[in-house]
Amino acid sequence: MAVxxxxxxxxxxxxxxxxxxxxxxxxxxxxxxxxxxxLIEGYFLNGTRTLYVLQSVNLTPGQVFSQTYYANLDG
Structure with a gap:
């Protein structure tokens, strides 16, 4: 499994x-x-690591996936 x-x-x-x-x-x-x-995970870093995006995606052979997430955060 690649990370x-x-x-x-x-x-x-x-x-x-x-x-x-x-x-x-x-x-x-x-x-x-x-x-x-x-599995897509997005974290907000504000002294602690707070999960704000958690999405599981199944991609069939040849499938393309694109998703835009909110990122108006410090880190």
Whole structure:
């Protein structure tokens, strides 16, 4: 099982706004036979790690998935 992570992304206020308001996740199952099961987790870092996105996605062979999530958070 592969685990892919961006690690923390700093998104502090700059000029009264945060540089990033949304983040888009795009996945492609390039396997021609097997289905892939993916768990998407998004955390808000405010001194503690608070889960705010939890989504399970099943991708059939050749399927593309794209989803935009709220990201107007510090980190």
């Amino acid at each position: 892919l992570s961006t690690g923390p992304i700093e998104n502090n206020l700059s000029g009264g706004n945060r540089p990033t308001q949304q983040v888009t996740i795009k996945m492609v199952n390039t396997d021609s036979i097997n289905t892939s099961n993916v």
